[in-house]
Amino acid sequence: MxxxxxxxxxxxxxxxxxxxxxxxxxxxxxxxxxxxxxxxxxxxxxxxxxxxxxxxxxxxxxxxxxxxxxxxxxxxxxxxxxxxxxxxxxxxxxxxxxxxxxxxxxxxxxxxxxxxxxxxxxxxxxxxxxxxxxxxxxxxxxxxxxxxxxxxxxxxxxxxxxxxxxxxxxxxxxxxxxxxxxxxxxGRGITLGSTAPAAGGWPTLKQGSTGARVTVVQYLLTSRGYSTVADGDFGAATTASAKRFQSAKGLAADGIVGPVSWPELVQDVGSGSSGDKAKAAQTGLNIHGAGLLVDGDFGGVSVTAAKRFQSAQGLVADGLIGPITWAALV
Ligand SMILES: [Zn+2]
Missing domain, CATH: 2.70.70.10 (Glucose Permease (Domain IIA))
Structure with a gap:
């Protein structure tokens, strides 16, 4: 190129x-x-x-x-x-x-x-x-x-x-x-050169939703202290966790994870990150074909996958999954 x-x-x-x-x-x-x-x-x-x-x-x-x-x-x-x-x-x-x-x-x-x-x-x-x-x-x-x-x-x-x-x-x-x-x-919500605002592109997930994006939400809720089984099924338990999280953040506690809740829910993940937020990022990368082992250890293989994804998306390929990369991932 x-x-x-x-x-x-x-x-x-x-x-x-x-x-x-x-x-x-x-x-x-x-x-x-x-x-x-x-x-x-x-x-x-x-x-x-x-x-x-x-x-x-x-x-x-x-x-x-x-x-x-x-x-x-x-x-x-x-x-x-x-x-x-x-x-x-x-x-x-x-x-x-x-x-x-x-x-x-x-x-x-x-x-x-x-x-x-x-x-x-x-x-x-x-x-x-x-x-x-x-x-x-x-x-x-x-x-x-x-x-x-x-x-x-x-x-x-x-x-x-x-x-x-x-x-x-x-x-x-x-x-x-x-x-x-x-x-x-x-840091001011602007993606340099892009028409996509930083908070754009967030999917809306709610009770009844299923799939890997739901799994990402579940890992992130657990990482935020609202323990949720990561089974990819947005059921009553996930809705309850989401409501508790939203309430604690001062958001409308409707249990729907959409453009308002996502930016509050995601956490920066980069080299050396571990735990459920790392599992969330690995799951997100796998949505795009990364084929990572979801082990919660964001090491060299995961960082390389993150950089490859960022590069393919036209984002800065720094391997750090911040809000802009998160929005593209999910
Ligand atoms: Zn120049």
Whole structure:
């Protein structure tokens, strides 16, 4: 599979342009997530007024072709999202445009808005010490000093500068230090580049449901302290466990495990995880043909299966089953 790289942070041999898989039709739906800064502070370790709220938006739609400081590209300070030329780029949050460069062209190696970056770009300053950078743009719709809101169109995707295919090079800075844009947005309910919200795709399971997804629910309920026999049969006992779990979480105790309950029910599973949550993840991977032994020991074989699944789904293949991977699994 071809990947798109930009060589603004290091020199690499040219890569092919994005494959057709990256040229999805443009969906103008903007995914917004509003988050109280109390929760935001827990993620990024910054202080902010309790009354304030910051909204973040997906900056574009497409296929992730290079991650932040990935093992194969350790000096890469952003995440690359590929799509066709002109694909809308939106401000990731409200703020003020503090930098614009528009005079670049494909193959231009001159330094851009920031050291080491090339091509047309936009730099936006947000509240709380955040800045976002959008690189390799084809066109720019904003000017320095302009106020923008989350989800406002600011540019069109391109391949200006030292880049080998149309993509957005997206960076998030906190107090002048870059952070991983994918996980940053993930913590705010946004899947970078994807139309699928983090909580999307959850199945609704209830009394009478059967199958491996029910088994996943049963293992997760047990892991949460509501011991349930993992027999794949959503009967009265599972309904009772689900109601107790929901009640403890302050949810409507209807015993139906759907989009509201799933995000509360799942737990992160990664290398070294064990017990019923690991059994749940192994069962989920087996729904997709992993063929794992459901032993509750999430070791190397399980991690490899998780990475393979994530890669096939277009997710970040880190082997860690968090909410986004869970939603895809079940
Ligand atoms: Zn990049």
């Amino acid at each position: 071809g990947i798109t790289i930009d060589m603004s942070e290091e020199l690499l041999s040219p890569d092919p342009a994005p494959t057709s898989a990256g040229r999805r039709g443009l969906n103008r739906r903007v995914l917004l997530a509003t988050l109280g800064l109390g929760a935001g502070a827990a993620v990024v370790g910054t202080a902010a007024p309790a009354s304030a709220a910051t909204t973040w938006s997906n900056p574009t739609l497409g296929r992730i072709t290079a991650g932040y400081k990935s093992p194969s590209y350790p000096t890469h300070l952003g995440t690359d999202v590929a799509n066709s030329q002109g694909t809308a780029i939106w401000a990731a949050s409200s703020g003020t445009v503090v930098g614009v460069r528009t005079n670049s062209y494909p193959g231009d190696t001159r330094t851009g808005l920031l050291p080491g970056r090339t091509g047309n770009g936009v730099l936006i300053e947000h509240a709380g010490g955040y800045r976002t950078y959008y690189g390799h743009l084809h066109s720019v719709n904003v000017s320095v000093g302009q106020s923008v809101t989350a989800g406002q169109r600011i540019a069109g995707m391109g391949t200006t500068g030292n880049s080998t295919g149309n993509h957005l090079h997206f960076e998030v800075h906190l107090n002048q230090v870059t952070t991983n844009p994918y996980t940053f947005l993930q």
